[in-house]
């Protein structure tokens with residue numbers, strides 16, 4: 316296909332990597348003209364996690380109405396769309412395939428370019444979109460319910476995964492701790508709220524790998540430490556302190572402080588190790604005020620710049636697929652045999668080639 320990228324005004328983007336069916340229309344200035352997200356929260360709530368089969372079926376039912384809504388909100392017709400972008404990695408295979416099939420069909424029928432988007436890279440690009448200034452090269456940090464990943468981002472098309480969790484994601488730990496303390500779901504906002512009344516120094520929880528050079532995270536030991544502190548150590552006859560509201564607040568505050576220390580510490584190490592002076596942070600946990608505050612303090616001390624994605628672009632959405640403009644302008648187009656990649660890729664560099 317011969318493509319004149321400069322003549323393209325609007326990209327239609329689809330996102331279905333996990334449990335949100337989303338579509339957005341983005342213009343060349345990275346403005347989302349619409350961003351529609353159909354959450355499946357209520358379908359999975361009773362199972363305590365996302366059920367892949369239920370997620371895929373819900374995507375099938377919702378993808379077309381969501382696309383219609385995104386076009387309507389943008390005040391455009393399908394014929395106005397110059398390219399179709401779709402998240403193809405990482406995520407649940409069945410969920411990703413629904414978005415990909417819809418995107419391929421649209422690209423084929425409209426005879427427009429198809430662009431593959433990496434969902435995690437798009438989370439980092441959300442900072443660039445909101446900032447309206449170039450944020451590359453940078454350290455990119457995605458901290459959500461599914462990911463705790465640090466990237467060295469040389470350019471918007473060259474991302475190297477330099478750190479990740481060896482067990483749970485940070486958001487997952489917040490959710491589990493909220494479950495242990497019985498303070499509601501989703502856990503992050505509940506823990507943050509209750510922690511306001513607690514003493515963050517009340518309990519010294521572990522800060523795994525913090526003093527080590529490795530850019531890795533582990534939250535399962537911390538989760539177990541919270542469980543034992545709240546309910547007692549199995550087999551021990553030492554009774555745990557009663558879970559009074561003050562005790563719950565102290566545990567929440569001490570847990571939050573431990574997670575934040577580790578997240579901020581690893582971002583600092585990444586900036587230093589890669590000699591970068593810009594940090595871009597995205598994902599649901601980036602909503603946490605203590606994390607934002609400590610990141611601001613750390614980057615100020617390091618002489619670095621901090622960009623945190625706004626809330627509307629932190630949680631899963633299709634607008635952050637604006638990163639597809641970077642691919643389009645470099646001629647990085649996909650063919651109709653494009654497939655999904657459910658797992659994480661360590662180093663992804665799109666080779667720049669001449670535009671045809």
Ligand code: KG4
Nearest residue numbers: 459460461486502503504599600602603630
């Ligand atoms: O990015 P996201 O909306 O969804 C994915 O995981 O894809 O992130 C959701 C995660 C949940 O684990 C939630 O508990 C956490 O972000 N979260 C927070 C806060 N708000 C949401 N964690 C800590 N503090 C918050 N204020």
Ligand code: ZN
Nearest residue numbers: 438459630631
């Ligand atoms: Zn996400």
